[in-house]
Amino acid sequence: MSVICRKLCSSILSEHFGQIVQRVAEDLFKHDARPLELICCTTHLPLTKIKEALCVLIKHGFVVYGQTERGLEYSLIHQNILLILRYPKYMFFVKTMCGDESEMILEEVLMSGYITASEVITKTYKKIEQSPSGLQPSVPVLKEKFELLVKNQFLTRSLCTDTVEEKTNEKPDFTLPDFNLAAVIKKIEGDNNSDPGDSKIYWKVNFDRLIQDLRDQIIVSAISRRLDENAGELMRQLLFLMYLRTASWAHTSNPIPLTEIKEAVKKINYPLLAHHLDQYLHLIEEDSSQFLKRVGESGGHFCVNMKEAFEQLAWATLENIVTERFGSKAARIFRLVRDKKYIEQEQIQQLAMIPAKEAKHLTYTLLQENYLQIQEIKKSGVSAAPIKTFFLFHIDLNLVVYMEVQHCYQALYNIMQRREYEISSNKRMIDKQLRMQTLTTNLKEHGATEEQLAEIADLMTPSEKQQLEKVQNTIKKLGITELQIDDTLFLLTMYLRYH
Amino acid sequence: MAGRGRGRGKPSMSISTEQLGFAKGETLPPPVLQPPLKYPLLEYKPLPLNITTELSYLFELKKGYAEYMRESPNNVLPVVVKKDIERYSDRYQDLITDKSSYEIRYDWNRMPIELKPQLRKRKEQTVESPKKKQKNIDVELKLQELEKKENSQQSDVEEEEKEEEETEEKDDEQVEEEEEELDEEMDEGTDYANNYFDNGEGYDDEDDNLDDGPIY
Amino acid sequence: METEAGTSKEQNAINTDTNPFEIIEQKILALAQARPKGITDKDLIIEMPELPVKERAQIINKLLSQGHFDLFKQSGSLLYRLKDPSKAKIAKGADNEEKIVYSIIEEAGNKGIWIRDIRFKSNLMPTQLSKILKSLEIKKFIKAVKSVAASKKKVYMLYNLEPDTSVTGGAWYQDQDFEAEFVDVLNQQCYRFLEKKREQMNSCRGGPIMARNVTFASSKEVWKFISDLGISKVKLSVEDLEMILNTLVYDGKVERTLSSDGSILYRAIEPLLDSPGLIKSTCGVCPVRKHCYDIGDVTPTKCQYITEWLE
DSSP: OOHHHHHHHHHHHHHHHHHHHHHHHHHHHHHSSEEHHHHHHHHOOOHHHHHHHHHHHHHTTSEEEEEETTEEEEEEOHHHHHGGGGHHHHHHHHHHHHOHHHHHHHHHHHHHSSEEHHHHHHHHHHHHHHSTTOOOOOHHHHHHHHHHHHHTTSEEEEOSOOBHHHHTTOOOOOOOOOOOHHHHHHHHTTOTTOOOSOTTOEEEEOHHHHHHHHHHHHHHHHHHHHSOHHHHHHHHHHHHHHHHHSOTTOSBOOOEEHHHHHHHHHHSSOHHHHHTHHHHHHHHHHSTTOOEEEESSSSOEEEEBHHHHHHHHHHHHHHHHHHHHHOHHHHHHHHHHHHHSSEEHHHHHHHHTOOHHHHHHHHHHHHHTTSSEEEEEEEOOSTTSOOEEEEEEEOOHHHHHHHHHHHHHHHHHHHHHHHHHHHHHTHHHHHHHHHHHHHHHHHHHTTOOHHHHHHHHTTSOHHHHHHHHHHHHHHHHHHHHHHHHHHHHHHHHHHHHHO | OTTTTTOSSSOSOOOOTTTTTOOTTOOOOOOOOSOOOSSOOOSSOOOOOOOOHHHHHHHHHHHHHHHHHHHSTTSOOOOOOOOSSOHHHHHHHHIIIIIHHHHTTSOTTSSOGGGSSSOOOOOOOOOOOHHHHHHHHHHHHHHHHHHHHHHHHOSSSOHHHHHHHHHHHHHHHHHGGGOSOOOHHHHTTTTHHHHHHHHHHHHHHHHHHHHTSOOO | OHHHHHHHHHHHHHHTTOHHHHHHHHHHHHHHHHOTTOEEHHHHHHHOTTSOHHHHHHHHHHHHHTTSEEEEEETTEEEEEEOOTHHHHHHHHOOHHHHHHHHHHHHHGGGOEEHHHHHHHHTOOHHHHHHHHHHHHHTTSEEEEEOSSTTTOEEEEETTOOOOHHHHOGGGEETTEEOHHHHHHHHHHHHHHHHHHHHHGGGOOSOHHHHHHTTOEEHHHHHHHHHHHTOOSSOOOHHHHHHHHHHHHHTTSEEEEEOTTSOEEEEEOOOSSOOOGGGGSGGGSOTTGGGOOSSSSSOTTTOHHHHHHHO
């Protein structure tokens, strides 16, 4: 793992869990697996604090432990830390799939790491009560929503498998929760002795499922862009049919019979798609993106090719990056090299139709920035003739993707650092606003007059208000940029997962 | 500055101006006399960020989650140490904010016992699977060992304390096999005194002790 | 080449008294005369499809052995070129060195040869060589042509030869200068044409495949559109235009397909992805990213690019 990835993870942890958790994790980063005593040695933190930090890290799935001959050892799973960047997207996805209450339930689970069903419902109930969303809190509805999340496999049982050796053979368990509804209601009403009967049955977020869903969204929207909405919807149906018969993360789906595709399309309200299904299948299959393959002698089966799809998408991403960093002529050269696989400088300028000097400059810029690689080929001609050397340009896709993943890490880290800086250098004003907000809410609760409220609002001068707004916009812009960079990171990570 | 020091004679690289794309006689660009700018002018600007309502919503979620986590007990806060004054009450403070805070938040059935704020010894009997028991015992033993070492090196600990702990440890050794299942609620009060001493005193010494702790 | 020369002797014996062969011989010679650049086997097949392969080889071998033809190899195929009558002249009025230089240049054909390569091959001293070259140039046996490739180096070739497009650069060069702007304009116009075709698909009611098919345009169609626009001073061939269309393919804006009848079809396409989020941040396009650390002159908190971008 690279230094920049470590710094990014560290920064994410610090933002959410504070310095101590960050320092403990940092120690595990540097040393891989190690026992408590050694963490204590190098971090110089109080032992109890280290223990507490490890508890937090374990509960959120960032640290696992295992028994070794050296004792109990803790190790970090840094990929899970990077997932935090994407939590908002998981919540939003669940919102669109299962509704607002489900989103809130998921958020609660994310906040706890793992939690019992009754507890998460209680918490969500209280949250809805307090929120101005206009939702009516209801325990049966929340239970239903919780079950919906389990049925969709967004939540899964959290078994006691945080140890390294057990982690590998863990099978997700989606048995529906069973607890006493009435007891939960009683508990909410304040009866602390009421027992919902599901203590020690914990639930956690099934990230694997959500990652696949975000992955599928990319595929669907790519096809929608390339062809049209109908084709995009067909792709969605194909992915759904793929799940029914294929192991997660398989490179290609098992063959899907045409009849089943027809059935699936009939059930959704896309009349144009249903009418032209054969044609749409043909179009997706024929498209250069090659997301779909026709198989079998009769031609009545289709395979979704995930591996190929992400290769195409990774190329498209890189081409875009080259365009924006070095201009469209550089991107032309990049695509040309991709197309020809191995190509000489002279051919580049001829085929790209770019003046020799400019073509050379761009090619060498791309070479210098590692988007292109060079290969030397020595060819001995007729006997006595001097050995001729050819320099061929080519692209090592995996290498370039890996490089851009690092680029994403750095961009994320930098933007986060900057956001942190903007917040801390305007801390006084932000705090002031926070205090005023609390004051206003308190006063409102106590029936303060308009005048009193206006008085508080005046505590901040117009120029201060202006400044505050500017700071808030800055923080928002930086935050949104992080979300956007993460999109690129996600796509490239998906490519690496398949290749 | 590359090439400096290779000095006299032939340059190590023999790239002619022609190879660099300049024809013979063509005027070469003037030598660069200024140091490069720290932030050279951007030839290509980043694409505009289009803030959609969806993105704004995602940002609110992101902000909300981060703020909640920072405010929550998941943010492990450092202990405020005021050594010179009011030592006694400080310890008392630690006890409240520290010990009681995180222990009750975790289900110790599925957490390494060694992570408990303080090893609490009690005679709770629950039968666990043999495999699991084995594992926990190892941890327990390790920690016992560690604690012993720690204690033996504690020079400034009062005699009384030491004795108390030793007796406790003897106790523990007899019961350690049954210790996996620890019931948090029943913990309160019983071991109050022990906790009190360990928590307050242990902090600064722990590091030093562990430096010469068990060698692996 | 050697094997052919070897077999030619015995075949000559058979050929001498057969009349139809002489007619064919004349035909081939006339063809070669019409094409001073030379003729290939392919040309012969096209011009004389009825001629069997074996006989064609026999005749060619005969002509070669009689010294009518020079044999060249060009891009993998053999090229027969009528021997230059001027060669006879040089044989008379020149010394040995001139003859050597001349034959080296002759060998290079219409692609020409660099002075350095002549020097290597002839083993002549530079001053002597340049004297000879000058003399040959004055006598109009050879000429110097600026090549567009390799930074406008001069190449030498026989005086009467038309320089190869690799030397002149073809339609895209004027006086050895690449006309980048002209190429860019054509690139844009071709795209405009294909984009218009793509817009037609919105009004197409015959199903998605038919809608896609209206977006296709053959290179000939595009060529006609460009010719009708009248933006080109020089006459462009369909092949010239295919070169332009290919740049659009490398721009990622156009896709190229081979139709069932073998013609090349082009169509404007939508990219698979929106621009990636990475390049919406300054760090995505940062030129000094490699110098960016937590401390020093370039840091995320001090970064001027971010500051500007936040304004």
